[in-house]
Amino acid sequence: MSEKILEINDLRVQFKNGKEKIQPIRGVNFHINKGETLGIVGESGCGKSVTSLAIMGLLPDKTSEIASGNILFNNQNLSKLTEKQFRKLRGNDISMIFQEPMTSLNPVFTIGDQLKEPLKRHKKMSKSQARKEIISMLQQVGLPRAEQIIDEYPHQLSGGMRQRVMISLALLCKPQLIIADEPTTALDVTIQAQILDLLKKLKGESDMSLMLITHDLGVVAEMCNRVVVMYAGEVVEEAEVNELFDSPKHPYTKGLMQSLPSNNDRKSKLYSIKGQVPRPSEITVGCAFANRCPHVFDRCLNETPPSFNLGNHISKCWLQDSPYKEVSHNETKGTAIR
Amino acid sequence: MLDFIIKRLLQVILVVFLALTAVFFLIRLSGDPTALFLPPDAPREQIEEYRELLGFNRPMHEQYTDFMANAVQGDFGQSLRSQEDALQLVIDRLPATFQLAITALILSLVIAIPLGVLSAYKRNSIFDRIGVGITVLGQAVPNFWLGLILIFFFAAQLKILPTGGGGTWVHLILPTITLATYSIARFTRFTRSSMLDILRKDYIRTAKASGVPTIPLVSRYALKNSLIPIITLVALDLGTLLGGAVITEVVFAWPGIGRLLMQSLMNRDFPIVLAAVFIIALIYAIINFIADILYAYVNPQIRVK
Amino acid sequence: MSANLEKALHNKPAVEVKNKKESRVYNYFANLFRSWTGTLGFIIIIGLLFISIFGPWITPHDPLYADFSKKLLPPMTDGHLLGTDQLGRDILSRMIVGARVSVIIGVLTVVIAGTFGTIVGIISGYFRGWIDVVLMRIVDVQLSFPFILLVLVINAIIGGGLRNIIISLAIGGWVIFARMIRSEVLALREKEFITACVATGVSRFEILFRHILPNLFTPLIILASLQIGTFIIAEASVSFLGFGVQPPEPAWGNMLNEGKDYIFSSWWLITFPGIAIIIAALGVNLFGDWLRDTLDPELKGD
Numbered sequence: 042m043s044e045k046i047l048e049i050n051d052l053r054v055q056f057k058n059g060k061e062k063i064q065p066i067r068g069v070n071f072h073i074n075k076g077e078t079l080g081i082v083g084e085s086g087c088g089k090s091v092t093s094l095a096i097m098g099l100l101p102d103k104t105s106e107i108a109s110g111n112i113l114f115n116n117q118n119l120s121k122l123t124e125k126q127f128r129k130l131r132g133n134d135i136s137m138i139f140q141e142p143m144t145s146l147n148p149v150f151t152i153g154d155q156l157k158e159p160l161k162r163h164k165k166m167s168k169s170q171a172r173k174e175i176i177s178m179l180q181q182v183g184l185p186r187a188e189q190i191i192d193e194y195p196h197q198l199s200g201g202m203r204q205r206v207m208i209s210l211a212l213l214c215k216p217q218l219i220i221a222d223e224p225t226t227a228l229d230v231t232i233q234a235q236i237l238d239l240l241k242k243l244k245g246e247s248d249m250s251l252m253l254i255t256h257d258l259g260v261v262a263e264m265c266n267r268v269v270v271m272y273a274g275e276v277v278e279e280a281e282v283n284e285l286f287d288s289p290k291h292p293y294t295k296g297l298m299q300s301l302p303s304n305n306d307r308k309s310k311l312y313s314i315k316g317q318v319p320r321p322s323e324i325t326v327g328c329a330f331a332n333r334c335p336h337v338f339d340r341c342l343n344e345t346p347p348s349f350n351l352g353n354h355i356s357k358c359w360l361q362d363s364p365y366k367e368v369s370h371n372e373t374k375g376t377a378i379r
Numbered sequence: 380m381l382d383f384i385i386k387r388l389l390q391v392i393l394v395v396f397l398a399l400t401a402v403f404f405l406i407r408l409s410g411d412p413t414a415l416f417l418p419p420d421a422p423r424e425q426i427e428e429y430r431e432l433l434g435f436n437r438p439m440h441e442q443y444t445d446f447m448a449n450a451v452q453g454d455f456g457q458s459l460r461s462q463e464d465a466l467q468l469v470i471d472r473l474p475a476t477f478q479l480a481i482t483a484l485i486l487s488l489v490i491a492i493p494l495g496v497l498s499a500y501k502r503n504s505i506f507d508r509i510g511v512g513i514t515v516l517g518q519a520v521p522n523f524w525l526g527l528i529l530i531f532f533f534a535a536q537l538k539i540l541p542t543g544g545g546g547t548w549v550h551l552i553l554p555t556i557t558l559a560t561y562s563i564a565r566f567t568r569f570t571r572s573s574m575l576d577i578l579r580k581d582y583i584r585t586a587k588a589s590g591v592p593t594i595p596l597v598s599r600y601a602l603k604n605s606l607i608p609i610i611t612l613v614a615l616d617l618g619t620l621l622g623g624a625v626i627t628e629v630v631f632a633w634p635g636i637g638r639l640l641m642q643s644l645m646n647r648d649f650p651i652v653l654a655a656v657f658i659i660a661l662i663y664a665i666i667n668f669i670a671d672i673l674y675a676y677v678n679p680q681i682r683v684k
Numbered sequence: 685m686s687a688n689l690e691k692a693l694h695n696k697p698a699v700e701v702k703n704k705k706e707s708r709v710y711n712y713f714a715n716l717f718r719s720w721t722g723t724l725g726f727i728i729i730i731g732l733l734f735i736s737i738f739g740p741w742i743t744p745h746d747p748l749y750a751d752f753s754k755k756l757l758p759p760m761t762d763g764h765l766l767g768t769d770q771l772g773r774d775i776l777s778r779m780i781v782g783a784r785v786s787v788i789i790g791v792l793t794v795v796i797a798g799t800f801g802t803i804v805g806i807i808s809g810y811f812r813g814w815i816d817v818v819l820m821r822i823v824d825v826q827l828s829f830p831f832i833l834l835v836l837v838i839n840a841i842i843g844g845g846l847r848n849i850i851i852s853l854a855i856g857g858w859v860i861f862a863r864m865i866r867s868e869v870l871a872l873r874e875k876e877f878i879t880a881c882v883a884t885g886v887s888r889f890e891i892l893f894r895h896i897l898p899n900l901f902t903p904l905i906i907l908a909s910l911q912i913g914t915f916i917i918a919e920a921s922v923s924f925l926g927f928g929v930q931p932p933e934p935a936w937g938n939m940l941n942e943g944k945d946y947i948f949s950s951w952w953l954i955t956f957p958g959i960a961i962i963i964a965a966l967g968v969n970l971f972g973d974w975l976r977d978t979l980d981p982e983l984k985g986d
Contacts, residue, residue, distance in 0.1 A: 390824075393821075393825070394824070394825050394828045394829075397825045398825065398828075405837075405838065405842075406841055515721075515969065515970065515973075516966070518913075518965070518969060519913065519917075519961075519962045519966040519969055520962050520965075521917045521920050521921055521924075521958070521961055521962075521965075522921075523920075523921055523924050523925075523940070524940060524954070524961065524962075527940065527947060527954045527958070528954070528958070530947060531947055531951055531954065535947055535948045618829070618830040618831065619830065619831070619832070621830045621833070622831060622832035625830075625832070625833055625836070626924075626925065629925060630944075640833075640837075641925060644836070644837065644840035644841075644927075645840075645926065652837065652840075656829075656837065659829070659830065659833060660828065660829055663828055663829065663830065664828055
C-alpha cells in the first residue's frame with residue numbers, strides 16, 4: 042500500500058448558532074495516498090466543503106469546532122495545531138482552490154501583490170525573485186502575457202483566467218496536497234474542460250496529491266483514482282473509480298449514477314432522487330438516506346448502518362449486511378468495521 | 380477622468396445655485412422683506428426709504444435676477460449691521476471653522492478606524508462591546524449638551540480649560556472633543572460594519588488559505604477594501620460634521636462661520652446669511668468632489684479605465 | 685410499511701393554522717425580549733409615551749408657575765426632586781411637559797416627512813423618466829446642504845413655535861425617505877413577481893398598490909423609527925440655539941438654552957434635560973436598530 046498523505050478519522054464538526062448545535066459532519070473517515078487524486082462527490086449541503094475547510098483550519102472559529110476525531114497530515118495531527126503552526130502549512134504544504142474565481146481574488150490588489158504573499162511568507166524570497174517565480178508560474182498555468190497580467194487587477198481578467206491565477210496561487214509553493222473545491226462549477230463549459238486538463242497536466246508533472254471536490258460524476262471519472270461519496274455529513278461509499286462506476290453499492294451512489302443523462306439513450310426520462318438532503322437538525326436515528334431510499338426497510342429507520350468493508354470497497358448501508366445479502370447483488374460477505 | 384471632473388464641477392455649480400435660489404425665495408416669501416431686514420422698532424419712514432433703497436418695491440423676478448447677477452460676481456451686498464461686505468465677513472471666518480472641523484475630523488478618524496477594525500475583528504469581544512457602546516451612546520448625545528457638560532467640568536469646576544473663545548490650541552481642545560464625539564460614533568459604526576462585510580468575503584479566505592497572518596490580513600488586506608465604503612460614508616457624513624461645527628461654535632463662542640451665521644440669523648442680517656449659505660454649500664460640494672476622486676483612487680475598478 | 689416510515693417521510697411538525705396572527709405577535713415579543721437592547725428601547729418608548737400622554741396629570745408642580753423666592757434650588761430641596769430653574773419653576777415638571785413636545789415633534793415630523801418622501805420616492809422610482817431626474821436632482825441638492833443647518837435657517841426665517849419647527853424639520857427630513865423609498869421601488873421593479881405581473885397584463889396601478897406598496901412597509905417603518913431620534917435631537921439643537929420651541933413653553937432644548945447661563949452656579953439646569961434627550965434618543969435608536977435587525981436581516985450591521 043502506498044503512503045498516506047492525509048488521513049481523516051471519525052471527524053465530527055459542530056456548528057453553534059446561539060443555543061442550537063448542529064453537526065454537519067458526523068463521523069467522516071477517508072484518506073488520500075501520496076500522488077493520488079481523490080474525488081469527493083455529493084449533493085450540495087452534504088458536508089464536502091465543510092470537510093475541506095476543516096482540513097485547512099479555516100472553519101469560522103467563533104461558531105464552529107471540531108467536536109471529535111482527527112485529521113492527520115503526514116502523521117501530524119492538524120486539529121491539535123496552533124494557529125501559528127497552521128499558517129506555516131497553509132499555502133505551503135496544503136493549498137486550496139476555491140469554487141468562485143470571480144470573488145476569490147481581492148479586487149483592490151494586483152495579481153502580483155496577491156501571489157507574492159505565500160512566497161514572501163513561506164519561502165522568504167526577495168521581491169525580484171518572487172516576481173520571476175510568479176511570472177513563470179503564470180506561464181505554466183497557460184496564461185498569455187504573464188509579464189503584464191502580474192501588474193493587472195482581477196477585474197481586468199475573465200473568469201477562466203482568474204481560475205488559472207487561483208491555481209497558480211495554489212501551486213506557487215509546490216504543496217504536497219491541493220484541495221480543489223468545485224474548481225470548475227462557476228465557469229463556462231468549454232473553460233471547465235480546459236481547467237480540468239490543466240489540473241491533470243500539472244498533477245502529472247509532480248507527485249502532489251489532489252483532493253477534488255465536485256458534484257459532477259463525469260469529472261470524477263475523468264480525473265480521479267479513488268472516490269468518496271458523501272451524504273448528509275457522512276461517507277456512504279468509498280471505492281476505486283472503476284470499481285465504483287462498475288458496481289456501485291450504496292443506493293445513493295446508484296441514484297447519482299442513474300441521474301446522469303446518458304448519451305445513447307436520449308429519449309429516456311431523466312432520473313432524479315426524490316426528496317432533499319435532510320438538514321443536520323432533522324437527522325435523528327437510523328440511516329440518513331432512509332427517507333429517500335428506494336430500498337428502505339424497518340432496520341434503516343431504527344439503526345444507523347455501520348461502514349461495511351467489502352475489500353477496498355466501503356459502503357454504509359444495511360443492504361451490505363449478510364442477512365440481506367440476497368437483496369443486494371450477491372457480493373462477498375460484508376464485515377462491519379465500526 | 381476629465382469628463383468626470385467637468386461633470387462634477389457643473390454639479391457643484393448647480394447645487395450652489397439652487398441652494399441660493401431656495402434661500403432667497405424663502406426669505407422673500409416669508410413676509411415683508413423690509414421688516415425682516417430692519418430691527419422691529421424701526422420708524423415707518425425708514426421702512427419706506429429702505430424698501431426704495433433695496434429695491435423691494437420692484438417685481439420679484441427682477442430682484443432675483445439682480446441678486447444672482449451680483450452673487451455671480453461675489454457681491455452679496457453689505458451687512459445690514461456693520462455695512463461691511465457680507466461675503467468678505469464670511470470668508471474672514473473661514474479659517475477658524477476649517478481649523479475646528481479638520482482637527483475634529485482627524486481626531487475622529489484616528490480613533491474611529493482602529494476602534495471599528497478591532498471591534499469587527501474581535502466580534503463580540505470586550506472591544507466590540509466598547510465599540511458598539513460608543514456608537515450607540517455617541518449617536519444619542521446631542522453635541523451642544525456634551526459641550527455644556529465639558530465646559531461645566533473642565534472650565535467651571537476644574538478651571539483648567541477656557542470656556543470659549545478662539546485663538547490658541549488650548550481653546551481648541553473642548554470644541555474639538557465636542558464635535559468629534561458624534562463623528563467618532565458614526566465612523567466607528569461605518570468601519571465596523573464594512574469591515575465585518577469584507578471579512579466575510581471569499582478573497583479574505585483565499586488570503587488566509589495562502590498563510591497570511593492575522594495582522595497583515597486585517598491591516599493591509601481587509602482595511603484597504605473597506606476604505607472604499609468608508610470614504611463614501613465619511614464624505615456623506617461631513618455635512619453632519621459641518622452642521623455640528625456650527626452648533627459647537629455657538630456653544631464655545633468659537634469665531635467661525637457658524638457663529639456668524641447664528642448671529643446673522645438672530646439679527647436678521649440676511650445678506651450675511653445668504654453669503655454664508657453660499658460658502659457652506661460650496662465647501663460641502665467641494666468636499667464631496669474630493670471624496671469622489673479619492674474613491675476612484677482607492678478603487679482600481681474605476682481608476683484603471 | 686410501518687408507521688415509523690410514515691413519520692420519517694413527513695417529519696415536519698403539523699402546522700397549526702389557527703391563531704396565526706396571534707402567534708406572530710407573540711413571536712415578535714418573544715424575539716424582542718431576547719435582545720436586551722431592544723427590550724430597553726421598547727421600555728423607554730413605552731415610558732416616553734406614557735409620560736407624554738399623562739404628563740399634565742403627573743407633574744408634581746405647575747411647570748409654568750414661577751416663584752422667585754425659590755429660584756435655583758438644588759435637587760431634592762423643598763419638594764423639588766430635580767431642583768428649580770432661574771425663575772423658580774420646577775425642573776422635573778417642566779421636563780415631563782417637555783417630553784410631550786419632543787414626542788409630538790418626533791412623531792409628527794416623521795409622519796409628514798415620511799408621507800411626502802414616500803410619495804416622491806414612489807413617483808420617482810416607479811414612473812422613472814424625466815420626473816425621476818428632476819425629483820432626484822432636487823434631493824441631491826438638498827442632501828448637499830447640512831441637514832441641521834437647513835432646519836436652522838428655515839426655522840430662523842419662518843419663525844419659531846411648535847408648528848414651524850415641525851415644518852422646518854419635515855422640509856429638512858423628507859429627502860432621506862424619498863431616496864430610500866425610490867431605491868426600494870427600483871429594486872422591487874426588478875423582482876420576478878413584478879415582472880410576472882407585467883407579463884400577465886396586470887395594470888400599472890394595481891401593481892403599484894397591490895404589489896409594491898405593501899412591500900415598502902417594512903423599510904419605511906425601520907427608517908421612520910430611526911429618524912425619530914434624529915428629529916428629536918435636531919429639535920433640541922434648534923431650540924437650544926434660541927429658535928424652535930419658544931419659552932415659556934418648556935422643551936428640553938430651550939430649557940438647556942436658558943440653563944446655560946447658570947452653568948457656573950447651578951449644574952442641575954443643564955444636566956437633567958440633557959439626560960432626558962439622551963434617554964429618549966437612545967430608546968428610539970435601540971428600538972429602531974432591533975426592528976431593523978429583526979425585520980431586515982440583510983441590513984444588519986449598519
